[in-house]
Amino acid sequence: MAIQNQDVRRIAVAYPDLQGNEMKYVTDCIATEWVSSQGPYVKRFEDAFAEWTGVEHAITCSNGTAALHLALVAQGIGPGDEVIVPSMTYVASANAVSYVGATVVLVDSDPTSLNVTPQAVAAAVTARTKAVIPVDLYGMPVDIPALRDALPQGAIVVEDAAEAIGARVRGTHVGGHSDIATFSFFGNKTL
Numbered sequence: 001m002a003i004q005n006q007d008v009r010r011i012a013v014a015y016p017d018l019q020g021n022e023m024k025y026v027t028d029c030i031a032t033e034w035v036s037s038q039g040p041y042v043k044r045f046e047d048a049f050a051e052w053t054g055v056e057h058a059i060t061c062s063n064g065t066a067a068l069h070l071a072l073v074a075q076g077i078g079p080g081d082e083v084i085v086p087s088m089t090y091v092a093s094a095n096a097v098s099y100v101g102a103t104v105v106l107v108d109s110d111p112t113s114l115n116v117t118p119q120a121v122a123a124a125v126t127a128r129t130k131a132v133i134p135v136d137l138y139g140m141p142v143d144i145p146a147l148r149d150a151l152p153q154g155a156i157v158v159e160d161a162a163e164a165i166g167a168r169v170r171g172t173h174v175g176g177h178s179d180i181a182t183f184s185f186f187g188n189k190t191l
């Protein structure tokens with residue numbers, strides 16, 4: 001039986017909330033003609049975001065997908081390398097691995113935490129494993145210190161925290177336990 005559109009109850013991931021200074025700041029960018037990456041708001045945002053999440057450096061780029069891609073490039077990951085990715089995530093987590101020519105190794109997610117587990121990651125590790133991309137799915141933080149114990153020496157953690165801005169684990173904002181973490185400010189994310 002076809003579901004009529006009016007019968008579908010929509011549950012949004014998150015709604016944009018643009019009732020602060022957003023209009024004022026965007027207008028300021030246009031009025032001053034600073035609409036490039038060197039405008040003063042970009043640096044202010046990077047500094048404020050790093051301070052708020054408790055990390056040393058935050059770098060902006062065009063979106064969360066590009067951030068994942070750049071993170072892997074920056075770590076020299078490429079053909080012949082394997083990167084472990086949860087099978088339940090937004091496709092960008094796996095796409096980034098294929099952009100750099102590395103091999104995606106999918107692992108199942110835990111039905112309660114919705115996240116990868118140290119056990120599943122340990123079972124997927126091979127001599128070619130260079131990184132894992134744990135995803136804080138729907139705001140559920142991955143326990144990164146526990147995950148690290150499952151990784152071989154030298155393998156890195158690139159945390160995909162696109163859906164979890166504001167979430168903390170062991171008192172630390174998501175991303176703070178990883179080698180690199182990526183975020184997204186797409187309209188349906190938590191900031």
Ligand SMILES: *Cc1c(COP(=O)(O)O)cnc(C)c1O
Nearest residue numbers: 063064065090092162163184186
């Ligand atoms: C949204 C999302 C991304 C990609 O972010 P964009 O800014 O839309 O490119 C990556 N990973 C996850 C888990 C996401 O939810």
